[in-house]
Amino acid sequence: GENVEQHPSTLSVQEGDSAVIKCTYSDSASNYFPWYKQELGKRPQLIIDIRSNVGEKKDQRIAVTLNKTAKHFSLHITETQPEDSAVYFCAAPGRDGNEKLTFGTGTRLTIIP
Amino acid sequence: DTAVSQTPKYLVTQMGNDKSIKCEQNLGHDTMYWYKQDSKKFLKIMFSYNNKELIINETVPNRFSPKSPDKAHLNLHINSLELGDSAVYFCASSSIGGSSTDTQYFGPGTRLTVL
Numbered sequence: 001g002e003n004v005e006q007h008p009s010t011l012s013v014q015e016g017d018s019a020v021i022k023c024t025y026s027d028s029a030s031n032y033f034p035w036y037k038q039e040l041g042k043r044p045q046l047i048i049d050i051r052s053n054v055g056e057k058k059d060q061r062i063a064v065t066l067n068k069t070a071k072h073f074s075l076h077i078t079e080t081q082p083e084d085s086a087v088y089f090c091a092a093p094g095r096d097g098n099e100k101l102t103f104g105t106g107t108r109l110t111i112i113p
Numbered sequence: 114d115t116a117v118s119q120t121p122k123y124l125v126t127q128m129g130n131d132k133s134i135k136c137e138q139n140l141g142h143d144t145m146y147w148y149k150q151d152s153k154k155f156l157k158i159m160f161s162y163n164n165k166e167l168i169i170n171e172t173v174p175n176r177f178s179p180k181s182p183d184k185a186h187l188n189l190h191i192n193s194l195e196l197g198d199s200a201v202y203f204c205a206s207s208s209i210g211g212s213s214t215d216t217q218y219f220g221p222g223t224r225l226t227v228l
Binding site for chain 1: 153154155156157158161169171203214216217218219220221222
């Protein structure tokens with residue numbers, strides 16, 4: 001099945017600076033890469049996703065890049081704000097036939113005012 | 114108007130008891146999931162149902178039994194609760210049958226504490 005590794009596990013950045021979270025995956029057939037944000041005590045919510053036919057996707061201050069050759073994808077948050085503080089999860093589906101998402105281990109992002 | 118709802122939000126119980134968690138979605142989705150999130154925040158899939166049919170069954174003790182009476186509901190029954198079952202359990206749903214490339218919408222979670 002799919003193996004997803006996520007780094008770093010914790011990240012602190014000054015408000016206004018950029019944050020980057022990286023994930024690698026093992027299954028070259030994976031074709032969909034979502035990112036979820038989970039605020040303290042809340043549910044995970046999709047913030048952006050990318051499919052394998054594009055290398056980058058942007059939505060205001062967040063962007064995701066995908067390198068299929070290297071099998072890694074990254075979340076970029078620019079001009080960080082206090083409300084960006086949360087745990088972020090990457091995920092990938094794999095092709096093991098049972099159609100499940102495998103989540104990374106999460107990155108706790110703290111924005112320092 | 115909540116899209117995916119779960120009850121109860123909190124559940125505190127003694128070891129050895131049996132408990133159920135209920136999930137409902139009003140999004141018209143075909144597929145529903147149960148995830149377990151442990152104290153380290155790891156999010157692991159447990160089960161998935163598509164149109165009332167079990168399609169994913171991870172390596173979960175058979176004390177856990179999901180039931181889907183219709184495609185809008187997926188319940189989780191846990192027998193003989195153990196300390197290690199303490200976690201937050203999230204229900205989720207997605208639109209197209211069984212495809213992991215569809216956005217999953219999560220419920221608010223049920224925090225289970227086993228004493």
